[in-house]
Amino acid sequence: MATNDPVCAYSTVLMGSPILLKLFELNEALARQVFRLIKQQENLLTVNRTPSEVMNVNLAAGQHPVNVSPSVFELIRCAKAVSLMPDSIFNFTIGPVVKCWKIGFQGNSVPSDAELQARLMRCNPQDVILDEKKQTVFLAKAGMEIDLGAIAKGYIADCVQALLHQQGISRALINLGGNVQTLGAPDSQAGWAIGLKKPFGAADELIGVIEVVNKSVVTSGIYERFFELDGQIYHHILDAKTGYPLDNELLSVTIISDRSIDGDIYTTLLYGMGVEKGIAYLAAHPALDAIFITRDKQVICSSSRQFNFALLDNRYQLSYWQ
Numbered sequence: 642m643a644t645n646d647p648v649c650a651y652s653t654v655l656m657g658s659p660i661l662l663k664l665f666e667l668n669e670a671l672a673r674q675v676f677r678l679i680k681q682q683e684n685l686l687t688v689n690r691t692p693s694e695v696m697n698v699n700l701a702a703g704q705h706p707v708n709v710s711p712s713v714f715e716l717i718r719c720a721k722a723v724s725l726m727p728d729s730i731f732n733f734t735i736g737p738v739v740k741c742w743k744i745g746f747q748g749n750s751v752p753s754d755a756e757l758q759a760r761l762m763r764c765n766p767q768d769v770i771l772d773e774k775k776q777t778v779f780l781a782k783a784g785m786e787i788d789l790g791a792i793a794k795g796y797i798a799d800c801v802q803a804l805l806h807q808q809g810i811s812r813a814l815i816n817l818g819g820n821v822q823t824l825g826a827p828d829s830q831a832g833w834a835i836g837l838k839k840p841f842g843a844a845d846e847l848i849g850v851i852e853v854v855n856k857s858v859v860t861s862g863i864y865e866r867f868f869e870l871d872g873q874i875y876h877h878i879l880d881a882k883t884g885y886p887l888d889n890e891l892l893s894v895t896i897i898s899d900r901s902i903d904g905d906i907y908t909t910l911l912y913g914m915g916v917e918k919g920i921a922y923l924a925a926h927p928a929l930d931a932i933f934i935t936r937d938k939q940v941i942c943s944s945s946r947q948f949n950f951a952l953l954d955n956r957y958q959l960s961y962w963q
Contacts, residue, residue, distance in 0.1 A: 648827070655679050656687075656794065658818025662801075665812050665827075674808075675801055675815070682797045685713055686789050688736065695789060699736075703783030706772065714776050716789055716796055717769070723792075723906050724766035724881075730913030731906065732881035734764045736786030741884075744877045745866030751875065757884035764881065795859060795905035798822040802901075819860060822901045826854040831949055839954060840864045840892040840934055848934065848957060852949040853897060859904025861912060862893030862934070878912055889915045895932040897947050903929065916941055920962050 651662045651672035662675055687693045691700075694709045698717075701707050709717070720733035737760040741752045768781040780787065789796075794817045801815045802822050812825035814833050823833045832852035839848040841864045851858060863876035863886070880887045894912045896904040907929055911919035916933050923929055923943045930948060933941040938957045942950060945961055952959045 651676075656683050656797075656818065658794075659816075660818065661814070661816040663814040664810065671805075671808060671810075675804065678800060678804055679797055679817070682793075682800060685710065686716070686793045686796075688786065688788050688790065695787060698778045698780060699786045702780035702785040706770070706775070706777035706779035708775070708777050711776060714771070714773075714778065716792065717778055717787065718771055718773075719902075720787070720789055720792055721766050721769050721771065723910070726910070728913070729910060730878070730881055730887060731791065731909045732764060732766060733787050733789060733791065734766050734769060734780075734785060735879060735881055736788040737763050737784065738879060738884045739788065739877075740786075742875070742877075742879070744868060744875060749868045749870065751870065752884075761881075761884050791909060792902055792905040794818065794820040795857070795900070795902035798857065798901035817901075819865075820901050820904065821858045823853055823856055823858075837895060837932070838862070838864075848954050849940065849950055849952045849959075851895070851897070851932070852951075853947065855899070856947055857898050857901035857904045858895060858948075859898075859901060859908050860893055860895040861908035864892065878909070880913075887913060890935050890937070891915065891933060892936055893934045894919070895934075897930040897932075899928060907931070919943075 649664045649667050653660050653676050662672055685694050688695050694713045698707045723729060724732045738757060741756060741760050742748050763782055763784045768785060770779040770781055798815055798817050798820045802824060805813050805824055810824060815822050821835050826832045832854040835851050835858050836847040837849050837851060837860060839846040840862055863878055866877040867874050876886045878887050891912055894908045896907045898904050911931055914922060919931060920943055923931055930946060931943045940952060940957050940959045942961045
């Protein structure tokens, strides 16, 4: 990114991902504060180790309700509401099925249909009982698991943005391993330049660059975690109704929004809808924009209201729906 401003970059590894913070001042104390905030939130939300509030809920499945902090309760309430939307493939109770596939964790075999169906019986968001007054969460069936990983990074990115605002920072970028949230823009630049990875390309291969100001950019694609068996690709975006990877015309969806948590939510929802239904949905939600990349090498932008996009790979065709 070319800019006349000195950019101070700070990095670490948290949540199993590289974390990058860009500021326009040397401020190691603030960087440490940001990374400490991310670590604190990760410790509340992780399902990979104890103690965490989410793990406590999972361990009590079928036994008793668990008290959680207000922020975790609100995140669970949000995840349940999105999971119950009509035709939503977002399902924060799909943990038992995810563990069955092990995609991204040395998984290389296809579970039997019987095993998937048995696990899907424990993946009903309606069985997550919330008591707002007591701030408790109860998983009604033994063996149920909730997983906030699909929205945790977005939520944490928004927390970082709020902290930076509180500290009087007007220009910054935070990248939480794919969830990018920006404040302002570098001087003499149209916006923060964020590369979009080419599906199934090399690690540093970009399909294009998007420029945004005060926006979040979140991408979900089938190339992020997958395995191939007998010429068939099995990816991590699962259909909550069947338990199998969702099969449609899309390779990835990128959401441009104010809040990064919305990017997390709607990349999943719009991937499930496909291009045509996704575009129709966005027409009623003008605060959101999307970039769809299809299997037949189309890059389809819902509009250009909130971003500029430069295509870098001439094997793909760029078009704007509006």
